[in-house]
Amino acid sequence: MSLDTVVEDIRDEARARREEIIEAAESEADEIVAEAEADAEATLEAAEEEVEEEIERERDQTLSGAKLEAKQKRLEARRDALESVRETVEERIAGLEGDEREELTAALVEAAAPEFDDDATVRVYGRAEDEELLGDVLADYDDWSYAGERDCLGGVVCESDQSHVRVNNTFDSVLDSVWEENIRDVSDILFEE
Numbered sequence: 001m002s003l004d005t006v007v008e009d010i011r012d013e014a015r016a017r018r019e020e021i022i023e024a025a026e027s028e029a030d031e032i033v034a035e036a037e038a039d040a041e042a043t044l045e046a047a048e049e050e051v052e053e054e055i056e057r058e059r060d061q062t063l064s065g066a067k068l069e070a071k072q073k074r075l076e077a078r079r080d081a082l083e084s085v086r087e088t089v090e091e092r093i094a095g096l097e098g099d100e101r102e103e104l105t106a107a108l109v110e111a112a113a114p115e116f117d118d119d120a121t122v123r124v125y126g127r128a129e130d131e132e133l134l135g136d137v138l139a140d141y142d143d144w145s146y147a148g149e150r151d152c153l154g155g156v157v158c159e160s161d162q163s164h165v166r167v168n169n170t171f172d173s174v175l176d177s178v179w180e181e182n183i184r185d186v187s188d189i190l191f192e193e
């Protein structure tokens with residue numbers, strides 16, 4: 001065998017070995033690329049899923065916030081409407097005149113009377129505009145007298161040092177009591193649902 005043949009055999013062997021190495025490297029590179037593509041696809045899917053979840057969370061939060069704001073605005077509107085009704089009622093009560101006002105005031109004085117001893121000196125306070133009316137009503141009660149002005153819609157505040165009693169029978173206090181007892185009914189009538 002000649003030296004040229006040996007050199008040629010070594011070269012052929014080196015070429016074959018080189019081809020094997022290249023094929024193995026290409027195969028390994030293909031596997032690495034395939035694995036990287038699979039990882040990238042999985043990462044992309046996970047990121048897309050996470051983004052979708054975040055969008056869903058933000059949409060839910062925004063919707064929840066909008067619902068809460070709408071509910072607060074409805075409650076505010078209802079409160080404003082109820083306040084308006086209350087103000088209208090107060091104006092009508094303050095505007096009562098004549099026999100109707102006198103009858104209501106007399107009924108409130110009469111309702112307060114059992115709270116005081118028969119011999120008690122009772123001071124009665126009322127709206128300044130009702131001083132004359134109160135004088136007329138109190139004429140039927142011994143030791144009861146108009147004692148001064150009270151800031152109210154009408155009615156009376158009666159007090160006695162002997163009995164240590166104070167009775168608030170103003171139109172305001174009656175309205176407060178009636179309003180508290182009936183606010184739900186008023187609300188239901190105004191805001192039928």
